[in-house]
Amino acid sequence: MIDSYLTLNESVAHKLTRKKSRFIALLSPVTNGPDVERRLQAIRKTYHDATHHCFAARWLEAESVAEVSSDDGEPAGSAGLPILQQVAGRELVNLLAVVVRYYGGINLGVGGLIRAYSDATSEALDAASIVRRKVTVHITIRFPVEVNSAVMSIIHRFQASVESLVYEDPVHVDVTLPPSQVSAFRAALVETTGARAEVEISS
Numbered sequence: 431m432i433d434s435y436l437t438l439n440e441s442v443a444h445k446l447t448r449k450k451s452r453f454i455a456l457l458s459p460v461t462n463g464p465d466v467e468r469r470l471q472a473i474r475k476t477y478h479d480a481t482h483h484c485f486a487a488r489w490l491e492a493e494s495v496a497e498v499s500s501d502d503g504e505p506a507g508s509a510g511l512p513i514l515q516q517v518a519g520r521e522l523v524n525l526l527a528v529v530v531r532y533y534g535g536i537n538l539g540v541g542g543l544i545r546a547y548s549d550a551t552s553e554a555l556d557a558a559s560i561v562r563r564k565v566t567v568h569i570t571i572r573f574p575v576e577v578n579s580a581v582m583s584i585i586h587r588f589q590a591s592v593e594s595l596v597y598e599d600p601v602h603v604d605v606t607l608p609p610s611q612v613s614a615f616r617a618a619l620v621e622t623t624g625a626r627a628e629v630e631i632s633s
Contacts, residue, residue: 431493432565433608437524439561444554448546450534454480455554458526462489463496466526473528481533484547486514487526490565493609495523504531504547508540512548520555527551566606568593571619573627575599580622588615600628 442457456473460466466487474483486499497518499510513527529550538546569590573581578601585592590605607615612631619627 431609432490433610434562434564435490435523436521436560436562438522439559442554442558444550444557446546446550446553447534448542449536449538451536451538451546452532452534453546453550454530454532455550456528456530457554457558458528460487460489460524460526462491463498465489466498469526470528473530477530479532480530482509482531483528484509484513484531485526485528486510486517486551488514488517488523489525490523504543505540508543509547512544513551516548516551516555520560522555522560527554565609566591567609567612568632569605569607569612569615570630570632571603571605571627572600572630573623575601577623577626581619581627584615584618584622587618590615 438457438459441459444455446453446455454477458469460469466489470485477483482502482504484500484502484504488495488497497514499514501507501509509529513529517525517527529547571581581603585603585605588607588611590607593604593606596602616629619629
């Protein structure tokens with residue numbers, strides 16, 4: 431399970447020229463597949479006169495990382511994959527990297543294209559502000575007052591962050607935890623309270 435991840439803090443644009451072809455690397459924060467598509471459509475509209483709009487994206491999806499890439503008409507493997515390799519090599523997620531190309535009239539060859547798309551992406555990433563974000567799971571616990579001390583001891587043991595606490599009957603507590611600790615936390619609550627604690631989990 432992923433408790434934290436590296437991602438882009440804000441959008442970045444970087445320009446590169448190779449043999450009269452202009453490459454514009456555009457890095458954007460994204461959260462999911464539809465978000466990637468929306469951002470791609472906006473970039474294609476802005477750079478509607480470009481020869482190619484090659485891209486790669488990685489984002490968190492449940493307990494895994496989803497990846498997509500496209501050569502957008504360039505020779506297979508010469509654009510999308512080099513872009514993706516730069517992003518994945520830095521272990522970045524929730525990021526879309528688009529490299530827009532304006533053809534300059536001189537063929538670069540497959541090797542030249544790979545270097546150009548890779549370098550444009552790498553230099554844009556060098557200029558980017560990268561941040562580490564924590565992943566947390568929201569947990570609501572309801573339990574009878576008589577097991578309050580047992581529940582609180584579990585919360586303290588797991589160092590869960592208490593968001594709210596309402597002393598009624600049942601007691602109502604909202605906490606957050608890293609995803610990797612959720613199963614053990616729930617099991618500890620069941621064992622300690624004799625399954626008298628009701629646990630509701632949401633992202």
